[in-house]
Amino acid sequence: MTDNARMKTSDFDFDRYDHVRPIRWTGDVLELLDQRKLPFAVDYARCATCDAVAAAIHSLTVRGAPAIGIAAAWGVVLAARSLHAANGLAALPLLEPALQRLNAARPTAVNLAWALARMRGVLAHAGADWCEALEQEAHAIEREDLAANRHMGALGAALIAAGSGVLTHCNTGSLATAGFGTALGVIRAGVAQGAIAQVFAGETRPWNQGARLTVWELQQDGIDATLIADSAAAHLMKTGQVQWVIVGADRICANGDAANKIGTYQLAIAARHHGVKFMVVAPSSTVDMATASGELIEIEERDPAELLAFRGKRVVAEGVRAWNPVFDVTPHDLIDAIVTEKGVVERPDAQRMRALFG
Numbered sequence: 558m559t560d561n562a563r564m565k566t567s568d569f570d571f572d573r574y575d576h577v578r579p580i581r582w583t584g585d586v587l588e589l590l591d592q593r594k595l596p597f598a599v600d601y602a603r604c605a606t607c608d609a610v611a612a613a614i615h616s617l618t619v620r621g622a623p624a625i626g627i628a629a630a631w632g633v634v635l636a637a638r639s640l641h642a643a644n645g646l647a648a649l650p651l652l653e654p655a656l657q658r659l660n661a662a663r664p665t666a667v668n669l670a671w672a673l674a675r676m677r678g679v680l681a682h683a684g685a686d687w688c689e690a691l692e693q694e695a696h697a698i699e700r701e702d703l704a705a706n707r708h709m710g711a712l713g714a715a716l717i718a719a720g721s722g723v724l725t726h727c728n729t730g731s732l733a734t735a736g737f738g739t740a741l742g743v744i745r746a747g748v749a750q751g752a753i754a755q756v757f758a759g760e761t762r763p764w765n766q767g768a769r770l771t772v773w774e775l776q777q778d779g780i781d782a783t784l785i786a787d788s789a790a791a792h793l794m795k796t797g798q799v800q801w802v803i804v805g806a807d808r809i810c811a812n813g814d815a816a817n818k819i820g821t822y823q824l825a826i827a828a829r830h831h832g833v834k835f836m837v838v839a840p841s842s843t844v845d846m847a848t849a850s851g852e853l854i855e856i857e858e859r860d861p862a863e864l865l866a867f868r869g870k871r872v873v874a875e876g877v878r879a880w881n882p883v884f885d886v887t888p889h890d891l892i893d894a895i896v897t898e899k900g901v902v903e904r905p906d907a908q909r910m911r912a913l914f915g
């Protein structure tokens with residue numbers, strides 16, 4: 558039994574787990590923990606403009622579907638303040654181009670468009686205090702996400718039998734959200750309640766969110782975790798050491814298909830083959846009922862250099878080409894449970910998704 562067995566629910570102090578805050582609103586600028594530098598440097602980038610926030614989202618300074626939405630909401634606040642200072646109430650119609658530049662920063666995580674729609678909703682009913690109203694909405698989006706994560710932690714952990722081993726992919730923790738995490742929130746709750754005895758994390762090539770972020774986050778919490786190569790996942794499942802694969806999502810469709818970090822789909826195939834259960838954990842801001850199924854999701858492709866070099870040093874012969882899609886889609890029939898703050902959809906399909914999300 559690993560060290561995790563010693564953690565008890567009574568040890569479970571949310572604030573203790575929420576010490577990592579990737580997003581800080583100072584009242585004037587947005588400070589973003591530069592996740593490109595973790596785990597060896599904790600350094601915040603200061604964004605004083607909306608376009609600086611858009612650039613930070615595109616460059617993965619801030620990343621993780623919910624965190625992207627929250628950062629974009631603060632980007633709208635920065636744009637509004639700048640335009641209001643120069644144009645007063647006449648600034649309102651000038652805001653839309655800024656929102657479109659934020660929306661263009663990354664295509665796959667629906668949380669970005671969802672957060673911008675929330676901010677547009679405020680503008681649609683704006684009065685003279687519209688700048689203040691936008692700031693309140695950004696605070697509300699952040700507060701709601703943290704509450705959702707804590708609730709999902711409990712809902713997901715309740716599905717896991719005592720003494721289970723779990724495997725997670727990418728980073729879905731405090732770094733990817735307003736705090737506590739989605740899939741990593743379930744793992745935090747599951748360890749604290751003694752349901753989870755062993756945690757494995759996949760490195761998550763090529764950006765290494767698992768190797769650089771997830772195991773670092775868990776280490777800060779004193780949660781014992783074992784890093785594996787992505788290519789070791791099926792072999793790990795074959796050894797019988799894991800009973801659940803628990804992952805996040807960037808967009809969940811009306812039929813339950815889920816887009817997530819590249820490599821998730823093959824984990825689901827291997828899990829089904831080895832009788833390992835597969836859980837997707839995401840707030841309802843990640844559910845996109847307007848997209849019928851996974852083949853309609855735009856999959857972000859990033860610079861092949863992310864595959865051809867490591868920390869700026871080329872690791873592949875010159876002239877070699879690379880293809881770098883950074884998300885894939887897991888079909889709903891390979892998913893055993895989708896956990897959201899609104900409830901759990903077991904064996905998701907279009908009918909069961911409609912029953913919860915309308």
Ligand SMILES: CSC[C@H]1O[C@H](OP(=O)(O)O)[C@H](O)[C@@H]1O
Pocket residue numbers: 620621622623726727728729730733734739740766804805806807817818819883
């Ligand atoms: C709760 S984070 C959801 C999701 O976002 C990550 O992608 P990225 O690191 O590229 O922003 C990953 O797919 C996580 O599962």
